[in-house]
Amino acid sequence: SDDDGVSGPTMWTDLADAEDEDMQAAIAAYEEETGLELTQEEPGGDLDQQIETAIPAGDGPHSWIWAHDWVGRFAVREEPEFLYDASDDIDVDLDAYTGAARDAVQFDGAVHGLPFASETVTLYYNEDMVDEPPETLDEMVDIMEDFHDPANGEYGLSYPATDPYFASGFLQAYGGDLYDEDALEVTVDSDECKQGLEALETLFDYIPEDPGYESQIIVFADELAPFAINGPWELGNLNEEVENVGVAELPTVDGNHPRTYSGIQMFYFSSMLADAEDDTLDAITGFAEWYTTNEETVLDNADNHGFIPVLEAAVTDADLSDEVEAFAQQVDHGVPMPTHPDMDSVWEPVEEALTRVFNEDQAGDEALDQAASEIRERL
Amino acid sequence: MAEVTLDSLRKEFDRGTIVAVDDVDLEIEDGEFVTVVGPSGCGKTTTLRMVAGLEEPTAGTIHFDDEDVTDVHAKNRSVAMVFQNYALYPHKTVRENMAFGLKMSTEMTKDERHERVREMAEMMGIEELLDDKPDELSGGQKQRVALGRAIAREPEVFLFDEPLSNLDAKLRTEMRAEIQKLQKEFGVTAMYVTHDQEEAMTMGDRLAILDEGQLQQVGKPTEVYENPVNRFVAGFIGSPAMNFVDVDVDTTGDTTTLVNEAAGFELPLSDQYLRGHDLRDSAYTLGIRPENVSVIEEPKGNEIVTTTVEVVEPIGSDNYVHLALTDDFLARSRPDIKPEPDDVVGIDFDERDLHLFDPETGEDVFLREVEPETVAP
């Protein structure tokens, strides 16, 4: 790959079309401003798999954009290393970002990237069906009850409920964590999580029978369900498809706010930067700094893509739209996804456990116990 | 075991654009062996297939004895057919091949079937082959198996579609005799298609000659040989083929003379030969068989005509002498008559061996339907 391989700073992305356009515009603006060159590529497929193979082969990108949950997983890699500690190369003060974002980009004291947005899932509602968003789960259940009639193609809720990322809010509502990052323990079988699952199970009854994402989203998009639980990335689409969409924070469960996992979107600094020329290093870190600290960009992102700002200056700005505000609140209630590499082993067993419960193959408690023991076996 | 009657049988293909069989009437007696002969494409196979029930007649009927089988499905007719390439089931052993028809069309138990097959195989001399697959057999053996398979069923009617044409000359002669013997033994009615006139002549009780879908003549082999009804039959039956010479008729005076100016001969016909027939002054085609032509090595002048020799082909028992009289005039002479090429020889023949055909209709002018015996040599 020496002849036609891309030289110069390269960044891999996997963005939606609209996001991609804005990113290209931002890069162009940056290049114009600084005279540096930056190549953005979209390798497609599973980005992590691409990185897994490309970096050891020396063909990896200098940076990529993804949520922060890969930080731990890649930070612990040795021979070869995957991430670059840029603490000495960046000029920006990390205090410029919110606390959660600050934590997210660091691992063992090293700075592996810069954050620019956060996201989580929250409640969408169809304003033509529901006057006021429900405050509590019970209220929500009452409303869903009114609408839920699957034989006639109507449902209470649209919610890919077996995906742990989506389900995390309710599972963790009672204060239990799926994975305790401080103690490095799997706590998915804690009593709190089991209680949380009970709450989740009440929702299982109101969603379409197929928990797959596409089967879920369609019923809200076709106005066959009053509620959806989903992330900001659907905001644009749903606004087009549903006449009056409202966004609110998730209803409380026994007075607890569901603690959804949030993801911090960030620029990763890859280990390719270690041997890179100074120009490249400057271009990459420079762009990340420029982008993440540019208040205008951050606010545009919030407006256009529902990106919740993680730049303190922007967060305190009152100009955010209602929708973004709702997401921001939900992020506040939630917790960042753990970055520890052990977390890689958590997702799947939990998803399988939820699927079993959803399919009524297993009781909730047992399912979580089984998941926990599977995870522990893996570790 | 059954008399087969074809009544105005007609078969068209491609919506009438091809008439393969054209109003054929034919009656085959119980136990009779009829050979059907004709050039390629004349409709032999089609006729046979209609009798077998593999092809539906466009018009006409087929009766087995008194039963109209025209619309009866092949599997319900009691016929057996030997195909040109035998059509043995390649994955079945000889035994299974032979037993299959019995299994399908009789109520026999397995043991009975096998007993019957064994008997047949013994009769055909193929007992040792019973467990072989058709692939392992030679042409003659395959032929026997195909025959055995057909006979085993004891059908009422036996159909053969050029069953010997894939065999070599030696084997062919052998198999001919075998087929005839078996047919007589079982007394089954048989219809045998071939394009080889020699085969047709030697095998059949009667001969049916087809051309362009139409039946030309039916009769005993010798009868057909001696009294062909038209030029087509005359030319088709007999090997080497009959010689044809275009002649004009000169009826000046009392005598009727056949004249060919190019070849330079005049042949007065006797009254006995003419039997009152009136030949107009017009063109005819004269036919004479090679074996009826005598070659006179040293012409004495009283021959009918003299001509030069082109080639002499010895075939051992006889010599074929090709003469320049017409384009391909052949005389079959004794092996001791061996003129050299380009020798001038005389030729002669008996008036009684002559045939005269109408050049337009092709019909034999003197057709002696009534008293065929009188002209037999």
Add this chain to the structure above:
Amino acid sequence: MAEVTLDSLRKEFDRGTIVAVDDVDLEIEDGEFVTVVGPSGCGKTTTLRMVAGLEEPTAGTIHFDDEDVTDVHAKNRSVAMVFQNYALYPHKTVRENMAFGLKMSTEMTKDERHERVREMAEMMGIEELLDDKPDELSGGQKQRVALGRAIAREPEVFLFDEPLSNLDAKLRTEMRAEIQKLQKEFGVTAMYVTHDQEEAMTMGDRLAILDEGQLQQVGKPTEVYENPVNRFVAGFIGSPAMNFVDVDVDTTGDTTTLVNEAAGFELPLSDQYLRGHDLRDSAYTLGIRPENVSVIEEPKGNEIVTTTVEVVEPIGSDNYVHLALTDDFLARSRPDIKPEPDDVVGIDFDERDLHLFDPETGEDVFLREVEPETVAP
């Protein structure tokens, strides 16, 4: 155009387990037409293929004139071959088929090639077919194209591998004449393989008879017919085949008598016939050709033997009379001799037509190599 000499030619297959051709010596004169005949599997094709260069001899040499071509690649030998199935290139038109050899082996321009092809096609009467594909042709037409393709190249040696065996009888006769005519016209040396003895007899200047890879006899057709060197040749050449009767020799007294007790005949041989040969008192095989057997419908008692008639097959020009003398004793008689089956008839034959073979070696006991003419009838 070339004399072809095969010298101790030998071909083994499968590491010597199969000897297809066994030390064959054969000389073919320039312009001569030699037919090679023999039963299936006797090595005819293999011999031909060695001459063509398609098979490498295990031992022996092949010369074209004085040049040793044994190791010359087929494409560099000036031979043309007509294959049994014609091997016309199915994807090429007739024109292209005929032009292909010219294109490959001459320097002709395209126009010259097409001109030549047109000429050839005209000569063969296939001009209208030039743009057809082989699939669209009838058997005879294919045959002509294959011939034309071979001739167009003007090769030194012409090889034919049973080119007529797929044609029907009529066409076969026609094509035979055509091939001979062309061969003579071009004066090319030709080797013609067939398993049909009649074809071999009529076509060749000389005849080579192979059996089990070994050359049995080479000679002019009549010579071979009349003086077969052994029982194999005697039985193979001639159709219908020679009759064989096992006889014992009784040399009591002065006369030498052939005796067959089962059939009940005694046949004293004249001294003239014996010519000093000494027949021991032992078994021999007597051979007599069907056409040399006279059937006497009303036996008068002075015949050699009387026997009963089995079947009479009329073939038009003659009748084949099957007699019960031995298993399949055949007489070929004039068409007017028509005994009924089971009639008792007498048979007679001329001593001079007899052949006597050694039952072990099969060799003709009296083989008259020196003076073949003396026994010609």
Add this chain to the structure above:
Amino acid sequence: MSWLRSAADLLRAKLVSFATAPKRAVVLMQRAVYDVRNGNRTALDVGASVAMTLLGFAMLLVLLFPLYWITAASLAEGTRLFNTDGIFPDPTTYNLEAYRWVIFESDFFFESGDWGYPTITLGGSGLLPIAFEWAGTDTGPGALFNSLYIVTVTIVVGFSMIVPAAYAFSRRSFIARKRILYGYVLFTQIGAGLSIATLVALYSLFSSYGLTNNLFILGLFYAAGAIPFNTWLLKTYMDNIPVSYEEAAMVDGASFLETIREIIIPLTKPGLAVILIFVWLAGWNEFIIAQTLLSPENYPLSVELYNLATEGRFQTPWTRFAAFANLFALPVAIVYFMAQRSVESGLSFGGMEG
């Protein structure tokens, strides 16, 4: 280029026959009616034919259901796969927007609206003394070009190895012939899952030899995978061609190469058509390895299609995905349609067994 012309002729003939098919169908029906009226065929007979044809048609409908379901989706509005009103989306909303997008906006034909053109430069470094350059635009060629390039390499290399080898297996005897052929047959089907099985091993090997991101090498790789199966298939086909044609050519004075060119190749056409389809598909459809080995600017259509499927974080833009897939399958469909007769006669595996 004469083969190009004959291919065009063939295509035209096929299209004409396809276009006139309805007319033939009508004639067929008229004849049936006529025949029934004239008593040439019974109504029952015609009825049986109609019933069988309908049965065939119904079966076709069932079998191809997924395809027109998805084609309907490609014509619908929005991006969702499901439709809560029934199986098919509302026909009144059908439009060609997705196809417009694939053609003009995706990377299918060209990137970012720039066509550009290919140039060939001779000399230079690298494996081959020929290099391809895409000129006239900064963005490089579209995915179609990359696909065609890969497929061309696969076909050219594949054929140049498969055809001689199949010929040798069919016509010559040489040492270890049986063993090699046996080995090939064993490996005919390992290729399929192998790509996933050995993905990482492959990547590491390729990258250690510096062969990643190289369309030519990828084409070679597909050719390699296609060799055993297709060699065996073609050999089986060649076994059924009588040797006498070659011998005739030899006696006619043709050299080995001339025999191959003039006789073997034309006679093997149906077999070649079959392996053309299979080799083509080998290079055309694979995306896992292509994605791993190539960088985005070199992605062929298959990878683009796959990326389209996984483009959204959680869902696929279905209308575009389906439209893309339909256009993607079109060349294969055309090639097959043209070669159908050959393919159907080129795939006989020796017929009946004894």
Add this chain to the structure above:
Amino acid sequence: MASSTGSVGRLSQLREASPFSSRDWGLLLVVPGMILFSSFMLYPIFYLFYISLTDATFAGSVIGGSAELIGLDNYVQLLSDSQFWTSMSTTWLFVAVSLVIKVFVAVGIALLLNHARVAGKRYMRAAVIVPLGFPAIFTITVWRGMFSDARFGVFNVVLDRYNTFMLWIGEAVDTVVFFASVSVPQALLVDVPVGFLSGRWEAFFAYVTTEVWLAYPFMVIIIVSALQDVPRELHEAAKVDGAGYFHRFTTVTLPAIRRPVLFASILTGATSFQQFLIPWVFNQGGPARQNELIIVYGYREALNFNEFGLSAAILIVAIAFVGLFMYFAVKYGRLAEGVADS
């Protein structure tokens, strides 16, 4: 007259492609393909085998070269993993079931589309193999959508309509049969929605259906080829022998297509064994890893659980199985028939 001198050297004879047999130059034609095949296919397999003997955990440790040889530990571990045995048995079941169905479906289609009474069968045949042209990733994703558990998933809609239709028939019968009350027996109704992806056997059924759909075109063209080669006379001989349609089918048609069907079965069977995309796209071999076919199992070990060495061992075992399968198939199915010197 082109004729060369008599003593042409052996070497030039070789070069001139001697027509004489038993020359080994044929090997030269085969060697390039073998080299290409070996370097791109065999070599990676050996490399994979090497990996299976190491403790590699990530793709990176393979490529980066930090893995260490640990002998056959991975294989030992594999054999003691119950999931391995589940995968193995599920995979074999999948191969067997889909194969049987494939054969029946393909033979049925081929017979129908070769039937004399079907008009326009050429076009139908062209259309019926269209699935061959689409990439598997696409069609499988589409099938995943159709098999949705949701009530509005295509198959559930179809089943729902079927239920409606049955009920309607029931009502109609009820109206006609006025003297008694008739209702449709429950056994004839389907309980919608069916959880195609959430039940073990439902998902298995969905896999099989999709696999059959993917493989039938290949089988159909092969069978159609074979059917067209059946000599018409054999059918006629059977007719004259008194055989009806069924017997003609068993005595003539079936033997004629047996071998091609066997070929196609072996080939597609081996492909089924390596099926990855269907389970992966449908539900990652779920529910609860119960339908994890062998390649999915290997893939998941490598990528989700970062056990690269183990994964390599799994895949090597899978390859070995396919090899073994092919070996016996080739041997007993006489797939290499005609290899015998001609």
